[in-house]
Amino acid sequence: MRLQRCHALLIEPRETREIDLDALVAGQPRLLARRRWLALAAHLDAETELDAAALALLGAVSPQDWTDRDELLAAGHDPATLDALHAAGLLIAQGQDDAVARADRSVRDGHWRGLSAVAHRHLRWRGIDTRTAHADDGVDADGALAAKRLARMGPPPPVAQARCAPGLRRALPPAQPGGLDALLARRVTCRNFDPARPLPLATLASMLSRVYGARAHSEVSGVPVLKKNVPSAGGLHPVEAYLLVRRVEGLAPGLYHYHAVDHALEPLRELDVADSAALAERFVAHQAWFIEAPVQVVLVARFARTFWKYRNHAKAWRAINLDAGHLSQLQYLVATELGLAAFITAAINEGEIEDAFGLDPMAEGVLAVTGFGHRAGAMDQLEFDPLASVWPAPSPAAPA
Ligand SMILES: Cc1cc2nc3c(=O)[nH]c(=O)nc-3n(C[C@H](O)[C@H](O)[C@H](O)COP(=O)(O)O)c2cc1C
Structure with missing residues (x-):
């Protein structure tokens, strides 16, 4: 089998905070920091969690040329990791013609810039x-919501940026009234x-x-x-x-x-x-x-x-x-x-x-x-x- 990495991929080291259940049971509630590597591909809605072996394998497969599976295994990559990345849609097999392969091709042939493609795909809501x-x-x-927001976040940045002392500003004549104003x-x-x-x-x-x-x-x-x-x-x-x-x-x-x-x-x-x-x-x-x-x-x-x-x-x-x-x-x-x-x-x-x-x-x-x-x-x-x-x-x- 010959494989290619998907076209547009961002690997994000993400930290989330979760309730530490053990500490909660012990009566000492606290948040636990959890760090993961996540793969965000432009042709997939789902995010895939990666371990170190998966990360290394994704780095070893070209997104343009086809790489032989046996070659990757001979280089020491784990077959189960390789199959899992293929199943997740991050690796595509030559000749594969399912929805995942078609979605990857659509991004590839669509001349997307990789970062823009990942941002567009993953900032959508459902x-x-x-x-x-x-x-x-x-x-x-x-205005109660706005008042609560103000109390929680403090005041927002000023409504207009000042780049010099007020006295140094060059006052402009008032805008000339026009038909568009009303x-x-x-x-x-x-x-x-x-x-x-x-x-x-x-x-x-x-x-x-x-x-x-x-x-x-x-x-x-x-x-x-x-x-x-x-x-x-x-x-x-x-x-x-x-x-x-x-x-x-x-x-x-x-x-x-x-x-x-x-x-x-x-x-x-x-x-x-x-x-x-x-x-x-x-x-x-x-x-x-x-x-x-x-x-x-x-x-x-x-x-x-x-x-x-x-x-x-x-x-x-x-x-x-x-x-x-x-x-x-x-x-x-x-x-x-x-x-x-x-x-x-x-x-x-x-x-x-x-x-x-x-x-x-x-x-x-x-x-x-x-x-x-x-x-x-x-x-x-x-x-x-x-x-x-x-x-x-x-x-x-x-x-x-
Ligand atoms: C890109 C964009 C997104 C906006 N999204 C929302 C929104 O999600 N909900 C909403 O009530 N108003 C939304 N607005 C309207 C703004 O809240 C509104 O323009 C602003 O309060 C200023 O009011 P005005 O348009 O009457 O001058 C959006 C406006 C823009 C330009």
């Missing part, structure tokens, strides 16, 4: 409920959607066209490119919109993909009302304040678009994430101009979103969930509106 797992990160109406002032992240107001189809269409649609379709030196209302690294526009539609007039609740050139929705799956609500909740990791948005737009990166040009590139994955920010800000502004309100969240269950839309995370990666709709008449959940641009009175405290 089954996270922020109400319990990340309750302290939350936003509450009366719109910018009304951009407030929405955490109170009106569950009774569906979105007209024409409004959804305007949003999609202006934020995600192609303005022009042309060629640069023989390469087909799109012009959109947002900038994109390399002009490649890898980020596309996948929709969870809950309440849009004339559109069945369900999952859709937006085709940026044809300005059309591609229906993927119809959902009944209960299923669409349950998915909306799971997508945003149970942040209750986003669930009533009539539409969620999942920002999904087709990595092959960017990695076609930027192969194994240290900046490519970061650039894609930056692209997503531009789309979201434009969506906020277009929504505001249309009398709607928008949100973005990174606290999302990527795994469940991939399942729902049938996405391979290393080919089409979920970057963020956004959404928009009509704002409710009352602020039950805190929004950050210190200038009272949207709500009549200033909100009591800054949110998370």
